[in-house]
Amino acid sequence: MQEDSRALAKPGLGGGPSAVGERGEGTILAENVTKEFEGGVRALDDVDLSARPGEFVSIVGPSGCGKSTMLRLIAGLIPLSGGTITVNGRQVTEPRQDIALMFQRPTLLPWQTALQNVLLPPKLGKNLDQGAERQAYELLDLVGLSGFEHTYPRHLSGGMQQRVALARLLMVGVDVLLLDEPFAAVDQLTRERLNLELLRVHERLSATALLVTHNIQEATLLADRVIVMTPRPGRIADVIDVPLPRPRAPEMLAEPEFQELVLRAYSGLQIPLVDEGDTRQAGVNGA
Amino acid sequence: MARKVLHALSPMRLARRLWPPLLFLAILVGLWELAIEVDYVSERILPHPKDVAVSFWELIRSDFVWDDIGATLWESVAGFVLGAALGLALAIPSGLSPVMRRMLGPYAVALQVTPRIAIAPLIIAWAGFGYSSKIWIAAIIAFFPVYVNTLTGILTVDEEAREMFRSLGASRWQTFQHLMVPGSLPVMFAGLKTAAGLSLVGAVVGEFISAERGLGVLVQQFASQLAMADAFAVILMLMFLGLLLYGVMEWLERTTVFWLHDDRLVARSRRRAARAEKKLARNGGVPPKPRPTLVGRR
Ligand SMILES: Nc1ncnc2c1ncn2[C@@H]1O[C@H](COP(=O)(O)OP(=O)(O)OP(=O)(O)O)[C@@H](O)[C@H]1O
Numbered sequence: 001m002q003e004d005s006r007a008l009a010k011p012g013l014g015g016g017p018s019a020v021g022e023r024g025e026g027t028i029l030a031e032n033v034t035k036e037f038e039g040g041v042r043a044l045d046d047v048d049l050s051a052r053p054g055e056f057v058s059i060v061g062p063s064g065c066g067k068s069t070m071l072r073l074i075a076g077l078i079p080l081s082g083g084t085i086t087v088n089g090r091q092v093t094e095p096r097q098d099i100a101l102m103f104q105r106p107t108l109l110p111w112q113t114a115l116q117n118v119l120l121p122p123k124l125g126k127n128l129d130q131g132a133e134r135q136a137y138e139l140l141d142l143v144g145l146s147g148f149e150h151t152y153p154r155h156l157s158g159g160m161q162q163r164v165a166l167a168r169l170l171m172v173g174v175d176v177l178l179l180d181e182p183f184a185a186v187d188q189l190t191r192e193r194l195n196l197e198l199l200r201v202h203e204r205l206s207a208t209a210l211l212v213t214h215n216i217q218e219a220t221l222l223a224d225r226v227i228v229m230t231p232r233p234g235r236i237a238d239v240i241d242v243p244l245p246r247p248r249a250p251e252m253l254a255e256p257e258f259q260e261l262v263l264r265a266y267s268g269l270q271i272p273l274v275d276e277g278d279t280r281q282a283g284v285n286g287a
Numbered sequence: 288m289a290r291k292v293l294h295a296l297s298p299m300r301l302a303r304r305l306w307p308p309l310l311f312l313a314i315l316v317g318l319w320e321l322a323i324e325v326d327y328v329s330e331r332i333l334p335h336p337k338d339v340a341v342s343f344w345e346l347i348r349s350d351f352v353w354d355d356i357g358a359t360l361w362e363s364v365a366g367f368v369l370g371a372a373l374g375l376a377l378a379i380p381s382g383l384s385p386v387m388r389r390m391l392g393p394y395a396v397a398l399q400v401t402p403r404i405a406i407a408p409l410i411i412a413w414a415g416f417g418y419s420s421k422i423w424i425a426a427i428i429a430f431f432p433v434y435v436n437t438l439t440g441i442l443t444v445d446e447e448a449r450e451m452f453r454s455l456g457a458s459r460w461q462t463f464q465h466l467m468v469p470g471s472l473p474v475m476f477a478g479l480k481t482a483a484g485l486s487l488v489g490a491v492v493g494e495f496i497s498a499e500r501g502l503g504v505l506v507q508q509f510a511s512q513l514a515m516a517d518a519f520a521v522i523l524m525l526m527f528l529g530l531l532l533y534g535v536m537e538w539l540e541r542t543t544v545f546w547l548h549d550d551r552l553v554a555r556s557r558r559r560a561a562r563a564e565k566k567l568a569r570n571g572g573v574p575p576k577p578r579p580t581l582v583g584r585r
């Protein structure tokens with residue numbers, strides 16, 4: 001895999017890992033990735049992206065810059081138009097068992113209990129046994145849902161449903177977690193709690209995580225690296241290393257070092273700070 | 288749960304729930320009596336409610352009417368099953384394959400927009416005066432709602448859930464079995480319920496055209512003899528048959544699509560929790576032992 005090391009050493013990828021585990025479990029490597037949809041929408045244009053084993057990488061960017069497309073490509077759900085994507089040392093050509101993907105909505109099966117939903121991956125993988133069941137109980141406990149194992153999704157709140165989805169994701173038992181705005185549909189308070197739970201889980205599991213989010217603070221607080229994308233066509237504008245120590249805590253939001261990182265991300269997004277919510281102006285207000 | 292049921296059946300609550308429909312019935316029967324009393328309609332055309340009740344009672348004590356009830360019930364149930372089976376058999380491949388959908392879709396719509404009752408005399412000419420012709424008429428009428436609703440159910444299964452199944456490496460059969468089938472059940476059942484009612488219509492229409500037995504035959508006979516109280520009584524019987532079919536479908540729906548009904552969900556949650564607890568006790572009562580690593584590498 002000579003090409004891999006070349007890409008990892010590329011400047012601008014920030015914190016590009018050196019010799020560590022190019023072939024190791026949990027490596028994501030995307031090179032010159034281009035995706036053009038039918039109808040000529042160029043969702044991604046020559047994007048390079050990498051993640052080391054155990055690394056937490058956030059992707060931020062305005063709506064429509066190709067974040068979801070990037071995750072879908074890495075998950076092998078849609079075909080590439082150009083470039084290559086390698087995960088765990090193997091090129092991605094179709095959906096794979098060693099990559100787990102979590103969507104914006106919980107997508108639980110309403111006819112199954114929380115426990116049954118978490119047990120879906122082993123059930124589909126035909127390795128549903130006592131060990132799997134035990135693990136499902138533990139994961140539900142880990143995401144703070146013990147006591148709700150036998151409750152159906154209809155009787156769980158939105159945040160609880162997302163936690164079931166998170167437990168199901170962890171049940172897949174892989175080294176690569178792809179999270180596409182996993183908590184976008186819940187309220188701010190719940191979302192902050194779920195983020196911290198995600199952090200805790202990640203720190204315990206040492207899996208590689210790729211998180212898509214709209215929230216720069218959130219992206220920075222959680223990640224080792226923040227990838228800033230711009231739209232039309234989707235490109236990487238900046239890659240920001242986050243050298244804050246782990247475990248991360250919400251108090252870090254107040255630290256000047258953190259503030260600086262956030263400001264840098266904003267400038268990468270070319271969002272005027274007075275009007276930070278308005279992504280429509282992102283392309284126009286080039287600094 | 289049990290307490291909840293008892294609560295729902297308590298006399299006070301029953302009274303509170305039942306008075307509006309009962310009041311309306313009283314008003315209706317009152318107006319009916321009044322119309323006859325003031326000679327707005329002749330008693331020969333519109334019998335007294337009391338006479339209808341008497342006729343109803345006498346009919347169900349006679350021997351012959353049960354054969355007619357049985358005939359109509361058999362025709363509509365068999366017709367429903369046949370129509371629903373055809374609907375499912377065509378909707379499932381249509382839902383899974385766009386080619387099949389384009390192949391069958393136009394003809395299903397053509398069959399729908401044709402007044403299918405017009406086909407009934409033809410079917411009787413082909414299949415004879417016996418039960419089978421009524422069963423086919425009921426089936427043809429019951430087919431369409433099952434076909435359309437099942438197809439809609441399959442096509443509207445959540446796209447993200449399908450993507451999730453793909454990302455988990457599910458086979459086509461697994462996706463069908465664990466996602467498409469349960470996912471399309473709620474909409475499918477809406478079609479089945481409509482079809483159950485329509486199959487009764489089909490059976491009665493078939494009997495009107497030509498039959499030896501059946502409630503449809505009875506209505507026609509009584510009406511032509513101007514035995515109005517008897518005719519009304521038979522119509523009441525048809526209503527009860529319809530209610531029976533509806534009730535059975537309603538019950539089937541609540542049992543099958545349990546996840547749309549809160550009471551069923553709560554009961555099932557309880558049962559599953561109890562079963563899990565028992566299993567735990569069988570394994571020595573120790574809580575599951577934590578694994579050294581949380582994520583098993585498979
Ligand atoms: N299936 C598709 N067919 C055609 N165009 C698509 C398709 N999916 C996405 N696109 C286009 O690709 C671009 C990127 O879409 P994508 O969903 O990746 O954006 P995103 O960054 O995830 O946005 P958001 O933050 O709103 O989720 C958009 O312009 C979108 O219109």
Ligand SMILES: [Mg+2]
Pocket residue numbers: 067068069180
């Ligand atoms: Mg998206």
